[in-house]
Amino acid sequence: MNAPANVPTFTLERQRQVVAALRPLLPEGAVLFNEEDTRPYECDGLAAYRQLPMVVVLPQNEQQVIAVLKTCRDLQAPIVPRGAGTGLSGGAMPIADGVVLSTARLNKILQVDAYSRTAIVQPGVRNLAISDAAAPLNLYYAPDPSSQIACTIGGNVAENSGGVHCLKYGLTVHNVLRVRMVTIEGEVVELGSGALDAAGLDLLALFIGSEGMLGVVTEVTVKLVPKPQVARVIMASFDDVVKGGDAVANVIAAGIIPAGLEMMDKTSSRMVEPFVKAGYDIDAEAILLCESDGLPEEVEDEIARMSEVLKSSGATAIAVSQNDLERLRFWSGRKNAFPAAGRISPDYYCMDGTIPRKRLAEVLVRITEMEQKYGLRCANVFHAGDGNLHPLILFDANMPGEFERAEAFGADILELCVEVGGTITGEHGVGIEKINSMCVQFTAAELDCFRGVKRAFDTAFLLNPDKAIPTLHRCAEFGRMHVKNGQMKFADLPRF
CATH class of the missing domain: 3.30.465.10 (Uridine Diphospho-n-acetylenolpyruvylglucosamine Reductase; domain 3)
Structure with missing residues (x-):
């Protein structure tokens, strides 16, 4: 865990040195260093991990970016590039004694x-x-x-x-x-x-x-x-999550590539429906959203084919959007699943892993078993078509030990993804959140290759260091703490 967010881990002398070097390079107000100005940059969308920035810079053009990077290189000051801060893996969390470089003003x-x-x-x-x-x-x-x-x-x-x-x-x-x-x-x-x-x-x-x-x-x-001439969405209900998971694989196996193929379990649909009133069946164990777009004739044909596959897969109800307003309403629930979690839980921890589509039903059952193991609820939403899972682990950070259990739950889900032939991330990245899970998925030789690529671009390891690629020593320590199936990865590496 990182240092508490309210405790600076940099010296004032170092801060003054970096600020003095950067101020002449940027317009007035583009170098932030007072705590009230830098506090908003202490984390990204994964607010569980925070670090107060030493300095934040807001360049307005490429020449200013060049000047900032050269100066930070000369000062050996780590740099964390930051966009809008919506990331969910801690990738934009500041580095102690470093500079956050926001690209917010390069917005043309x-x-x-x-x-x-x-x-x-x-x-x-x-x-x-x-x-x-x-x-x-x-x-x-x-x-x-x-x-x-x-x-x-x-x-x-x-x-x-x-x-x-x-x-x-x-x-x-x-x-x-x-x-x-x-x-x-x-x-x-x-x-x-x-x-x-x-x-x-x-x-x-x-x-x-x-x-x-x-x-x-x-x-x-x-x-x-x-823009496609026509887009329509099928909303299919299932009385069993396994049937819903199998239906996803069956749609793809039928040679159909929908524009979108998303899945939500009962917990997800029940937390979303009062929030957006999308028309979801809150008694269904799983809901699939399957979109077709293109020419009117091909959309009509694809909707009919998908409907047949879904019915044969056990769908208990099927609704098809009749206009674009209804289509957007069907999607609104899936798009708002994350904020809707706040209706039923003080906090949630959003995971991101990817699995083979054919293992979706199996993984859903295993996640349900993990809920019992960790004593926490989990709302499951998926980019089901490409096997990208987004389990929302629900917890209360005010309850001692619950966040630690949520972290362990999430790590267990990621290990399950690797176990069934998938990967620990689909689109959220590794950041700091999944850095230990990298030790589960990759060998020492593979991680060394990753570091070689990093070294080729950034010899001094100043750009977003300590993110995404773990050190081999970290993996060795993780392996000693975490034995999986009786085996300990990286056990041969020296301890230090």
């Missing part, structure tokens, strides 16, 4: 091109603002995280964000053509290109999802897609 949409179907934007542009700007051209930006009204494209690039429509349209990595970024040395590098391919190694795919550890984004070229 530089170009929207109907002919190439692209937009060029700065990292502080909100996800939804891209679609708003492209709407007059009948285009939009496809990745749609639940936080899209607030999250920024720079943060989406850092975490490789997805959303409810990622099954058909892909994650951020599938919708970005080019990234312009600045290294810790202050060098501007362009990855990818405006074309469909670029010469050399695919460093663009490497950079997307690197959680601010390789460079700071200053410009992004994204793909835009045409």
Whole structure:
């Protein structure tokens, strides 16, 4: 656990030194160091982990970003890039004795091109603002995280964000053509290109999802897609979560790729329905939302095919949206699942793991068993089509030991994901939240390769250090504390 949020872990002398070096580089008011100004930056959306920043900087253009990075490199001051702070893995939590570099003021949409179907934007542009700007051209930006009204494209690039429509349209990595970024040395590098391919190694795919550890984004070229003529959603109810999980696999097995395929269990639908009045069956054990979009004829055919698959999979009720207003109402419950958790619990801990679709039913049963083990409730919402789980573990931080149990519960879910052939994250990233779970999924040799990539971009390990990639010593310590199935990973590494 990190130091208490109200206890600074930096010296005033060091703070004064860094502030004095940065102030001449930035406009008035763009270097924050008083506690009342820096406190809002102490965490991202994972508020359980906090660290008061030593300094926060708000550059307004690329040249200022370059100057900040060069100065911090010379001062050996760690830097944490930050977007809107909506991340859920602690990736934007400050580093003690370090600088938070916010890209919030780099917020211009530089170009929207109907002919190439692209937009060029700065990292502080909100996800939804891209679609708003492209709407007059009948285009939009496809990745749609639940936080899209607030999250920024720079943060989406850092975490490789997805959303409810990622099954058909892909994650951020599938919708970005080019990234312009600045290294810790202050060098501007362009990855990818405006074309469909670029010469050399695919460093663009490497950079997307690197959680601010390789460079700071200053410009992004994204793909835009045409708005579909028609979109309709099936809402299917099931009297058993296993049937609902199997239905997901059956839809994909039938050769259907819906625009969106989401699942919510009874706990989720019951906490959401009073909040948004989406029309959910609160007596159903599971609800599936299956969207089809495209030309009217293909949507009609796909809705009919999906309905047949869902009925044969055991659906007890099926409703199909008749207009766009009803479609958005069906989706509103899924989009608001996280904030709705506050109606039934003082706190929640949102996990993020990915599993093979065919194991979905099995994993749901195992999570139910874990609820009994840890004495905590769990509301399950999923990007079911691609196997991306978002269990919401409900707890009360005011009750001694409950947060620690929630953490253990979450770690157990992630280990289960690895056990069934999945991974510990789908779109939220590793940050600090899942850093021990990296020791479960990867070998010492694999982690050493990850560090080699980091070293190639950031020799001094100043960009978002101590995030995402654990040290081998950390894994050895974790292994000694945590024996799984009688085996202890990294046990051969020396203790220190």
